[in-house]
Amino acid sequence: MNSFKIALAQFSPHIGNLESNAAKMLQQANAAKEQNADIIVFPELSTVGYPAEDLLLRPSLNKRTQQAFEQLASIKDIVLVFGFVNQTEDGQRYNSAAVMKNGQVLGIYNKQNLPNYSVFDEKRYFSEGHQHLVFEYLGHKFGVLICEDVWALPTVQQLAQLNVETALVLNASPYEVGKPQHRIETMAALTKQLNINLVYCNQVGGQDDLVFDGTSFVMNNSGEVALQAPSFVEDLYIAEYDAEQKAFKTGAITPVLNTMAEIYQSLVIATRDYVQRSGFPGVILGLSGGIDSALTLAIAADAIGADKVQAVMMPYTYTAQISVEDAAEQAKNMGVTFGIAEINPIVNGFMQTLFPFFGDAPTDATEENLQARSRGTLLMALSNKFGNLVLSTGNKSELSVGYCTLYGDMVGGFAVLKDVYKTIVFELAKYRNSISETPVIPERVITRPPSAELRPDQKDQDSLPEYEVLDAILYAYIEEDMSQDDIIAKGFDAEVVKKVIRLVDLNEYKRRQGAIGPRISSRAFSRERRYPIVNGWKPGI
Amino acid sequence: MNSFKIALAQFSPHIGNLESNAAKMLQQANAAKEQNADIIVFPELSTVGYPAEDLLLRPSLNKRTQQAFEQLASIKDIVLVFGFVNQTEDGQRYNSAAVMKNGQVLGIYNKQNLPNYSVFDEKRYFSEGHQHLVFEYLGHKFGVLICEDVWALPTVQQLAQLNVETALVLNASPYEVGKPQHRIETMAALTKQLNINLVYCNQVGGQDDLVFDGTSFVMNNSGEVALQAPSFVEDLYIAEYDAEQKAFKTGAITPVLNTMAEIYQSLVIATRDYVQRSGFPGVILGLSGGIDSALTLAIAADAIGADKVQAVMMPYTYTAQISVEDAAEQAKNMGVTFGIAEINPIVNGFMQTLFPFFGDAPTDATEENLQARSRGTLLMALSNKFGNLVLSTGNKSELSVGYCTLYGDMVGGFAVLKDVYKTIVFELAKYRNSISETPVIPERVITRPPSAELRPDQKDQDSLPEYEVLDAILYAYIEEDMSQDDIIAKGFDAEVVKKVIRLVDLNEYKRRQGAIGPRISSRAFSRERRYPIVNGWKPGI
Structure with missing residues (x-):
């Protein structure tokens, strides 16, 4: 059993540019080596970036991915764990992670849980994996998970039952208000329950309407945070595992920001x-x-x-x-x-x-x-x-x-x-x-x-209710999917509620032609709230 | 064994307006009764219309569906086979068909094959069914399928192995150039191969960017068309089954239109x-x-x-x-x-x-x-x-x-x-x-x-190549997903191809803010070609 160091590459990919992403990953791996890291973990689909949408369907993706592997193969003496699109010979396409050392691919993991709700469309692109990947290195037992996997209790339970000590989790988890704290709280409960350490590495940066906050972290099986990266910063973070203490040492912990910040x-x-x-x-x-x-x-x-x-x-x-x-x-x-x-x-x-x-x-x-x-x-x-x-x-x-x-x-x-x-x-x-x-x-x-x-x-208030009232009605209708009747029952003026809902429904055509903009809520227009323009749904119940 | 009549309601729903759709379905059922039809078949999801997108996620959909069932329950002495959203008590949501007679639901079928490619997002909304529905009526054995099911050979094979004589297929199959003829040809091969009759009822009408052509048909297990409805017309069509001949009688057959028409x-x-x-x-x-x-x-x-x-x-x-x-x-x-x-x-x-x-x-x-x-x-x-x-x-x-x-x-x-x-x-x-x-x-x-x-x-030709050349390059790049290198290899001028592809890639932001318009190809922009705006994919291979 050895002590070791893991680098978390809180990485901001350029979507679709595999060549430049692999070059940047290589730089980060070299920087990690300079800090004596034994392993470096990248976010989900780091070679192509997330979400690459229908670029994933372009026929040359496989060839480009192979080229990225060749670029990454040049680095020695550090284990790379990174995300890529795995197109297998039987024509399946997986959202996958590779474990690579000295140019050798030691293992491949195919994501098992594919989100296809909210802003996610992974079933459009990927098949589900059905097998865990576990490997021993430096006397330590590692498993690999990808994003949604870590939110699926049975999947993590199975991994824990394989006596995995530390799960390396590759993520592209989009930001929404409060999400950084929510992730940490949920994972703290999970690590304690299943007695497993988590190395959670998240993508950072904006991609069209999605924002990735990073906020990567390392958590011990006690639920304690050992390392927490800042939100919205692209950088490399190093966690140190102490074999004697059987735990990651407490390192730099950047608290999450307050809501407005x-x-x-x-x-x-x-x-x-x-x-x-x-x-x-x-x-x-x-x-x-x-x-x-x-x-x-x-x-x-x-x-x-x-x-x-x-x-x-x-x-x-x-x-x-x-x-x-x-x-x-x-x-x-x-x-x-x-x-x-x-x-x-x-x-x-x-x-x-x-x-x-x-x-x-x-x-x-x-x-x-x-x-x-x-x-x-x-x-x-x-x-x-x-x-x-x-x-x-x-x-x-x-x-x-x-x-x-x-x-x-x-x-x-x-x-x-x-x-x-x-x-x-x-x-x-x-x-x-x-x-x-x-x-x-x-x-x-x-x-x-x-x-x-x-x-x-x-x-504005000549045509609209006071913004406090308007926003409360909008939040109930849009974010909470409440019906007109239920919103009125909360005590809002019935005519005001009816007018607001009628306007929201009527103006889908306008929103559809509007510019994209960053999603910060759990129900952003367009990618996450896909309403028909011609729409005969009547408000009420 | 009896002879019988089946009505095909080539129906144009108003998306989301379950009340008016059910009322119109009732009218059509009454009209079918007047023509002595024993059974009437409606398109896929006829109560809510297709595609209803995120309206399917609104909490009151179930209540509205129940109300539509109550409306439809009033008609007697004709079997209704119609599409609806089936929300089960265990929290699953299915794309389903109901068989109803005299207000009684005699059977429910949950769609087994959910398309989640091209313009389709059914896995966002629905769980997969795993069971066939077979029923005997008037001495004839019927099965039910929904749209994509009939394109999945194993699914239809299983139904045929249950000795089903006629499959009632509820569809919302969007139009694209040549699709009406393509469906009929594919189904002719299938019916012969599996020795099964098909009653294929398709939605008709425009819904935002999708067009449904109808072109419903009845096909005998010989592969012969017995009835073919016109494209792009909302109406009721009646097919007659002759128990002696064990086949649907040849009725009105409207040939598909020529391409430009x-x-x-x-x-x-x-x-x-x-x-x-x-x-x-x-x-x-x-x-x-x-x-x-x-x-x-x-x-x-x-x-x-x-x-x-x-x-x-x-x-x-x-x-x-x-x-x-x-x-x-x-x-x-x-x-x-x-x-x-x-x-x-x-x-x-x-x-x-x-x-x-x-x-x-x-x-x-x-x-x-x-x-x-x-x-x-x-x-x-x-x-x-x-x-x-x-x-x-x-x-x-x-x-x-x-x-x-x-x-x-x-x-x-x-x-x-x-x-x-x-x-x-x-x-x-x-x-x-x-x-x-x-x-x-x-x-x-x-x-x-x-x-x-x-x-x-x-x-135009000061800035663009001749339209014959431009369109050929565009078709290869967009519809056929060919790479820049492959298009050049077809014999087009390299600089022209590079310029055209660069312009297509650059102008995603413009298209994203454009109005919706009817899809007639197999690769329409936006719903079917979902490209990121910020996009580092380099043309070439």
């Missing part, structure tokens, strides 16, 4: 990875003087640096002077590029062309949408001309009820606050102000009653 | 069902004088009637006079509302506001996009003001390579030609002209070289 950082990493991996030199957004764009701007600047962020204020007749002032002040606070582009000539152009069609039809939301679409098109023109990505600034409350203009304020490649309810937007703005010496978001932006400023003296 | 009708029904079931009074589209909008206009008028269609020509400096003439001529030919809206004042407004930002930056695609977005916003304003749905007119070739403007010509709720390559657009236009006495699409629209008319003397 956790959400904020998830949005920062999601934005950074989307922008940088799509190859944009920077971002541009419309800064309205309101809180959504203010928070989006702060996140963008924190993600990629203020020098790469351009903010544009696009006033019209109904824009309050304080909106212009607040926008300018925030841009100055943050040191981003700022410009003002009046939309009056554009709106006038539209009205001139539309006059013969509209005649004396009464003014309605059409004219409001024209303002929003003039702004959206302006942002796109600036994006087209200078190459910056447009960030969309709408929040989940607005998107839920369609209080936003398709092709207007919804334009953009990435919607930073897409899964963030308005009440949380306020909390995040306050949180962001609390972590700098001087607040970056002007106080007035946070305290003013929200307004789209699309008609004189407009307030 | 089949595609055309699929687009018509998809458009009609989307527009009507979304509750729009009519549609509006931009008519450019080009072939895509010309064909879209013809489909729209055929789908919902010319009186509900509004066409708008939106000329700018680069619009040829013949484009305006051709647009006007077609609108007149078809009898749709037609208007002209010059976009010059709008583009000028944008350029005025953008001047301080653009300075002397050279003209590029930005200015072209401004024209397209001015048009898109105009259409949306007319839609907002008068309530018509905007139809998007882009084709699959353009969408593949991103030769279209997001928030510009891509605006709209339904993209009629989304899955139709440009070369097929030409064929469809000719087909449509061939079926009216006088051509509805002016000849010049078909013969002119395609142009976006966004700069002087622009032709």
Whole structure:
């Protein structure tokens, strides 16, 4: 029995780029060797990244995977445990882990539990494995599990019954609010119950709408955490097993973040990875003087640096002077590029062309949408001309009820606050102000009653219930799948509930054409809440 | 042994509206009784419709299903075989068929083969059944199968081994080019091989991006078709079993359509069902004088009637006079509302506001996009003001390579030609002209070289290869999943292939924000080709 060191590569893959992923894995393995690690564990499907979606169906995946194996085979004297797609000769495809040493594959494990719910579609791609992988190394008995496996009690029980001392768990477990802590608590109960140590290595980074927090950890069979990596950081972490104590030594333990810090950082990493991996030199957004764009701007600047962020204020007749002032002040606070582009000539152009069609039809939301679409098109023109990505600034409350203009304020490649309810937007703005010496978001932006400023003296609350009420109804309907009747029974005004639910149902078409944005909840639109657009479901029971 | 009659309800459900579906099923059952049918067969999941997606996860589905059963229980003296979601007490959910007579459920069958590939996600919702359902009625032995089951040879073999004479197959089999004929040919081989009759009842109608063609049929165990329903028509069809001949009598057989008629009708029904079931009074589209909008206009008028269609020509400096003439001529030919809206004042407004930002930056695609977005916003304003749905007119070739403007010509709720390559657009236009006495699409629209008319003397072929070449490369890459190297090896110019593939990969973000549109291929974008936006996959092998 020996003491030994295990490295956890909290790794951020570039989806589909097996060559660069393998090169980076090799670097991490070399770094681990320098720290005398005996074993290095990578996340689930580390060679291709998670989720690679239908790239997994491309015929050359197998050949590319073999090339990645050849790249990884060059490193000696450290055991690599990494994720890959295992296409077997009988035509099956598995979500697998390889144990490799000195270029030799010593064992392969095929994931047994394939999630096919929520954001997961693994049964579209993979067959289920039916066998455990157990190996002895340095006098210690290891088993291998992949992500969902460790949440399936019978699977872990079987492994424990094989007298495995330590399970190496390769993960691509997406972030949602509170998930880092939830994982650790669940696994603490499991390790104690089954008397097994866990080395839990999780992917980190943003991939389209998914955010992976990392928060990898090593846990002893007492349920005690021996090592806990920070969330949202790509790095290598080393745990040391003490053969005498029969336990991992207590090393660096980074506590999980508080809720607002956790959400904020998830949005920062999601934005950074989307922008940088799509190859944009920077971002541009419309800064309205309101809180959504203010928070989006702060996140963008924190993600990629203020020098790469351009903010544009696009006033019209109904824009309050304080909106212009607040926008300018925030841009100055943050040191981003700022410009003002009046939309009056554009709106006038539209009205001139539309006059013969509209005649004396009464003014309605059409004219409001024209303002929003003039702004959206302006942002796109600036994006087209200078190459910056447009960030969309709408929040989940607005998107839920369609209080936003398709092709207007919804334009953009990435919607930073897409899964963030308005009440949380306020909390995040306050949180962001609390972590700098001087607040970056002007106080007035946070305290003013929200307004789209699309008609004189407009307030959001003219058309919508108070955000506390709206968000509570939305949460019950969307996150909790409650029925209209049950939500009314909780004490909300029946007419308000009916209106909100009708709006959520009606606006599926709008959401379907919106930009992707980072998922932070357990019921994000699109990938996780797949509703038909043509839909005759009647609210009620 | 008796002779008997079976009704096939080629049914078009309203997704999620169990109450109205059950009411319509009851009507059809009554109509079948009037024609002395002993049994009526409905499509897969007929009570809730297919695919109901995450509506299937709503907690009250079970209660709604029970209510539908109660509605259906009122009819006497005819056996109903219909599809429903079977939620069992142990918490499982099945895709099931019920056999009901006089309000009594005589048997339940749970689908055994759950497709989870292509456009299907059934493992997200359902557990697999493991038992056959066989029943005797009128001296005849029946079995029940659901859709994918009949494509799984072992499943049908087992049923045949139970001495079943006739399998009742409930289907929601989506249309793709040639699929109606393919089904019949495959089933002819199967029935002969296994000596079993098939009563194949398929859903009909459009549901978001899926089109169901119906084309239900009855086939004897000789492989001969005894009855074949027309494609794309909702109706009731009656087959008669002759106990003496031990075969279904040859009844009405509607041959499948030729390819262009089949595609055309699929687009018509998809458009009609989307527009009507979304509750729009009519549609509006931009008519450019080009072939895509010309064909879209013809489909729209055929789908919902010319009186509900509004066409708008939106000329700018680069619009040829013949484009305006051709647009006007077609609108007149078809009898749709037609208007002209010059976009010059709008583009000028944008350029005025953008001047301080653009300075002397050279003209590029930005200015072209401004024209397209001015048009898109105009259409949306007319839609907002008068309530018509905007139809998007882009084709699959353009969408593949991103030769279209997001928030510009891509605006709209339904993209009629989304899955139709440009070369097929030409064929469809000719087909449509061939079926009216006088051509509805002016000849010049078909013969002119395609142009976006966004700069002087622009032709599509300035930026893209000839459409014959482009579509062949796209088909190989998208439909056939061929690699760049393999496509080049077929003899295409290497640089052209590389450019096309790069454009397809780059433009995933654009497609993701595009409108849904009817699927007619075996590899439609989005539901069937799920690619990540951030994607490091390198073309080549």
